Every structure is written in structure tokens, then in C-alpha cells.
Amino acid sequence: MLPAVTFQPIGIVRTPWETPEGMPIQPVGAGQAWGRAEILDSLAPGLRDLEGFERVILVYELHDPQGRGEPRLEVVPFLDQVPRGIFATRAPCRPNPIGISIVELCKVEGNVLHLRGVDLLDGTPLLDVKPYVPRFDSFPNSRAGWFEKRQDRATTMRADGRFRSPE
Amino acid sequence: MLPAVTFQPIGIVRTPWETPEGMPIQPVGAGQAWGRAEILDSLAPGLRDLEGFERVILVYELHDPQGRGEPRLEVVPFLDQVPRGIFATRAPCRPNPIGISIVELCKVEGNVLHLRGVDLLDGTPLLDVKPYVPRFDSFPNSRAGWFEKRQDRATTMRADGRFRSPE
Numbered sequence: 001m002l003p004a005v006t007f008q009p010i011g012i013v014r015t016p017w018e019t020p021e022g023m024p025i026q027p028v029g030a031g032q033a034w035g036r037a038e039i040l041d042s043l044a045p046g047l048r049d050l051e052g053f054e055r056v057i058l059v060y061e062l063h064d065p066q067g068r069g070e071p072r073l074e075v076v077p078f079l080d081q082v083p084r085g086i087f088a089t090r091a092p093c094r095p096n097p098i099g100i101s102i103v104e105l106c107k108v109e110g111n112v113l114h115l116r117g118v119d120l121l122d123g124t125p126l127l128d129v130k131p132y133v134p135r136f137d138s139f140p141n142s143r144a145g146w147f148e149k150r151q152d153r154a155t156t157m158r159a160d161g162r163f164r165s166p167e
Numbered sequence: 168m169l170p171a172v173t174f175q176p177i178g179i180v181r182t183p184w185e186t187p188e189g190m191p192i193q194p195v196g197a198g199q200a201w202g203r204a205e206i207l208d209s210l211a212p213g214l215r216d217l218e219g220f221e222r223v224i225l226v227y228e229l230h231d232p233q234g235r236g237e238p239r240l241e242v243v244p245f246l247d248q249v250p251r252g253i254f255a256t257r258a259p260c261r262p263n264p265i266g267i268s269i270v271e272l273c274k275v276e277g278n279v280l281h282l283r284g285v286d287l288l289d290g291t292p293l294l295d296v297k298p299y300v301p302r303f304d305s306f307p308n309s310r311a312g313w314f315e316k317r318q319d320r321a322t323t324m325r326a327d328g329r330f331r332s333p334e
Contacts, residue, residue, distance in 0.1 A: 011169075
């Protein structure tokens with residue numbers, strides 16, 4: 001048994017999405033959806049130099065236990081009709097509920113990042129922000145397994161309650 | 168104060184890098200460096216369907232407190248000579264020591280992922296594995312702030328002890 005790992009959120013993300021139903025399933029489908037990452041005042045000096053980046057990588061906790069559902073190892077993802085191994089999907093009901101989103105950074109104002117294209121629930125605890133660097137992060141032709149013929153549908157697909165736990 | 172978030176590692180990553188000195192600073196500089204993610208047996212069914220993906224996103228704890236150094240808000244990164252806000256860098260001495268690496272997936276064998284291009288220390292606790300999906304993750308022309316003219320140097324740059332805490 002490996003020791004547990006504990007993190008202290010660096011802030012909170014505000015978005016228009018109060019429940020998973022109707023939320024875009026990926027930033028590419030979130031269009032102009034605004035959002036705002038409010039970083040703790042004490043950490044604001046760490047945001048210096050971020051404004052030159054067009055996109056940032058948000059690392060966060062998928063914090064709503066009802067919305068993300070119980071962890072499972074196989075799941076029927078939004079873009080498919082058959083069960084897939086959870087680590088071959090981006091579904092939220094993962095063993096560790098960690099989310100990653102690459103979103104557009106519009107402006108930095110004090111301790112607040114103004115974001116566009118957010119696919120996060122309102123109130124999401126933010127764990128880290130990293131600059132998106134194409135040379136490290138962009139692999140346009142990377143083979144995408146079962147997603148291959150389905151990834152474009154993510155631009156219009158909206159979440160539903162499929163991962164939701166029974167109340 | 169936001170509540171702390173706790174995760175249980177899903178496995179461990181084995182690599183040739185026992186200390187940060189000499190380690191590639193990004194997967195793009197790691198070339199053929201092999202690695203292996205050993206997932207807990209109980210979670211192995213979650214790896215189904217992963218083999219069709221050329222790359223995976225590893226989410227992990229930067230676990231070596233000496234190697235990553237004390238958290239700080241400004242840092243002189245490997246690719247620059249002036250201090251930058253920590254959230255505008257990929258340096259390990261972050262408020263939350265969470266790392267993300269996009270690595271090549273060569274083969275899945277039972278509970279083991281065989282990887283190429285690893286820039287992780289041996290023994291790194293793995294928190295999540297996600298499939299790399301170009302439509303979600305690839306933005307080849309995204310503006311990269313201070314990295315803009317420096318990102319190519321990451322292919323040859325090696326880490327040194329600069330973030331190391333005094334023993």
C-alpha cells in the first residue's frame with residue numbers, strides 16, 4: 001500500500017455550470033463559456049509572467065461526489081456506446097477524481113485568472129496551474145484509440161447525468 | 168481555507184532516473200528513455216482499451232522533497248535566467264507538487280504500461296492515467312509567453328540540482 005498524498009487547494013474555479021447536466025464535456029465544446037480561477041491571495045505572486053500564455057492547464061479535484069459518481073473501472077463514456085477501461089477515458093468516476101482542462105487565458109487581474117472555454121463545475125477546488133507549452137504538450141497526430149473517429153463530437157456533446165450516483 | 172484533498176496512488180513509475188541531476192526536463196528531451204508504470208493489480212481492469220493510444224497523460228506526485236525543493240512563488244526555471252512566477256513555469260517546487268507528463272505508450276502488459284520518453288524520477292507515485300486525445304489536448308500554435316523562443320532547448324536540456332533543498 002503506497003502512502004496517501006494530500007494537497008491543499010490553491011484556489012477555486014467559478015463557472016456557469018452548477019450541475020453536470022448540460023455542461024460541455026471538454027473545453028473544445030465550451031466555446032465562449034467564461035470562468036474565473038480565484039487564487040489564494042497569498043499565492044498571487046506565483047501568477048507573474050502567466051499573461052503571455054494563450055492557454056493554461058488547470059489541475060483540479062472533481063469534487064462533486066454525486067456528479068462524478070462512484071469510482072469504477074469500466075464505464076460507457078459520453079462519446080461511445082460500449083464500456084471502456086476507465087484509464088482509456090476522460091470520465092470523472094476515476095479511482096482518483098483528478099481533472100485536467102486546457103483552457104484559454106484571457107487576462108490576469110491580481111489573484112484572478114479570467115478564462116474561456118471552461119468545462120468545470122462551479123466551485124471546483126483548483127490544485128495547480130501550469131502554462132501550456134506546445135513543444136511539450138501538443139501532438140496533433142497522436143493516435144487516439146477508440147476516440148479516433150469520435151473526438152470531433154466532443155465539440156457539441158453535452159454532459160448528462162450518466163455518472164451521477166443515486167441520491 | 169479550502170478543505171485538503173487526499174488521493175491514494177494507483178501505482179508507481181519505474182524509470183532510469185534516480186536523482187534529478189541529468190534527468191531530461193521534459194518528455195520531449197527524454198528520447199528513448201524507457202519507463203514502466205506498475206498499476207495496482209486491483210485496478211488493472213481499468214487499463215482496457217488503452218493500448219490503441221499512442222500517448223498517455225501521467226498525473227503524479229513530485230515525491231522527492233529534496234529533489235523538488237521547498238515550494239516557492241518565484242523561480243529561475245531551467246530555460247531562463249530571470250525569476251518567473253511559479254505558475255508560469257513547469258518547475259517542481261510548486262505549492263502542490265503535482266506533475267504532468269505526456270509520454271509514449273509502447274505496450275500494455277497486464278497491470279504494466281511500457282512507456283517511452285519518461286522524465287520522472289524512479290519510484291514516482293502515480294495518481295492518474297488519461298488517454299492523450301489531440302482534439303482535446305493539442306494546440307500547436309498556442310502562444311507560450313516567455314517560453315516562446317526557448318521551448319526547443321527543452322529537447323537537449325538536462326536537469327541540475329537547482330531546486331534541491333539544502334540537505
